[in-house]
Amino acid sequence: MLSYVLRRIGVSILILIAASLLMYVLVAWSKNPLDELYASSSPNKEQLILQRIQWLHLDQPVFLRWLNWLGGAARCVVPFAGCDLGVTIQNQDVQVLLARAVGSTLQLVTGATILAIVLGITIGIVSALRQYSAVDYTFTFASFFLYSLPSFLMGVLLKVFVAIGFNDWLVDPVFSWAVIIIFSIVAGLFWQAIIGGNRQRRLVVFVASLLVTGLLMYLMSVTEWFLNPSLGPILSPLLIVAFGAGMVLLIAGPTSRFAWRTGGATVIVLAAGYFALQPFLPSMDGSGIVLLFIVAIGVGLLAGWLLGEHDKGQAMRIGAFTGLLGMGVIILDQFMRNWNSYITNPRINGRPIATVGSATPNLQGDFWIQATDTFTHLLLPTVSLMLISFAGYTRYARGGMLEVLNQDYIRTARAKGLPERTVVVRHAFRNSLIPITTIVAADVGGLIGGAIITERIFAFSGMGALFNAGLTAGDPNPVMAYFVVVAVFAITFNFLADLAYSALDPRVRAN
Structure with missing residues (x-):
């Protein structure tokens, strides 16, 4: 195993070096970072041009500039060696900008990734266990609909109907009788379909869910629970x-x-x-x-x-x-x-649900107030990313579970008289996770890179914004900082996925 790990690390380093050269050259050739100054009418234009040439080492060949960058980036993995990722065209330290961007993006994507994985796998398994039922068709339709929905449209819809709509509703947070009845019926239909069983059992679940949902919504309206919840x-x-x-x-x-x-x-x-x-x-x-x-x-x-x-x-x-x-x-x-x-x-x-930014300016309060403010700002972009990723996990979880349930060892387990819960949880669930592991590894790398469109819609300064700003200006250093983080995360999670295969399936071993 040790030799396998060392080989993977060595190959990963070579891939990073080769890919960084390609990325640096493409960005450097895409646009001249001095074009903005050439078109300027500033009286000290020549001085500004010379200054930017000095900052970015534009008087050197592209290959030599890449070697200088590679040497500074290599020191980032050596303790106390002095990490140097260069500066931007505004002479800002890229390392400082990268630390802020990574922190913001991790805040944004961590919740979205965890929710997408948990909800996607759960709903996919439920859909597989209720194959060709109303629940299966409903989840399938919702998954394909969300997967095909453009991210910019998802963000706009969340802003209009969730943020603005909920904030307006909080002025008088009361459910009308029509809303209570509709939601109660939908809840009853949902839970009777999920739990299943014979007609009598479904009817009991439907009535109980309808009454409980209606009663809760009525009490929330009477007590104004949404203004003072507990x-x-x-x-x-x-x-x-x-x-x-x-x-x-x-x-x-x-x-x-x-x-x-x-x-x-x-x-x-x-x-x-x-x-x-x-x-x-x-x-x-x-x-x-x-x-x-x-x-x-x-x-x-x-x-x-x-x-x-x-x-x-x-x-x-x-x-x-x-x-x-x-x-x-x-x-x-x-x-x-x-x-x-x-x-x-x-x-x-x-108006608590925010539509832009990562925090409310000049908000004073203790930990609970500040944490609530962070939550309200992360809510919409997190939901937007989660709904898009969730659809893929749902389909893969459903397909993986259906494939496993048709295997001989599952039929054998049922023939031995094992309870259905044991068959699904202990035998089928673990093996159905193997293909999902690959999807998680690829998805995490992409999300860590930052959803450029989502970050732009919600004015969130993360990895996507850093990459977009550097690429627009023809500035390789911010783009390369983005590339390094995304590449390291992608390679690391793919390596962890390989190790997870052996944990999930004992037949998979690295010799």
């Missing part, structure tokens, strides 16, 4: 219990006593922690929140280790996921409690 001391523990039960049913099944004990112990600790943490949460910052998640996962792992009996690994997974999701409920409740303070801030003025 899960509260009743709903928060119930959600923690629901997540714990869901993890047990999904991972171990309803008959596993040690799994129920592990989930129950973790739920009890987190439910008690919800009340114990209330006096301390308002004064916490980001590092404190991360610590709470680590502690919650640790509690779940400990519960699994102590109560897992013969299958401690499975019990620890149940405890860890229950701890993660349970702590997520506690933190979400605290964010919701600070929502009213955020939207009533004079800088927000009752």
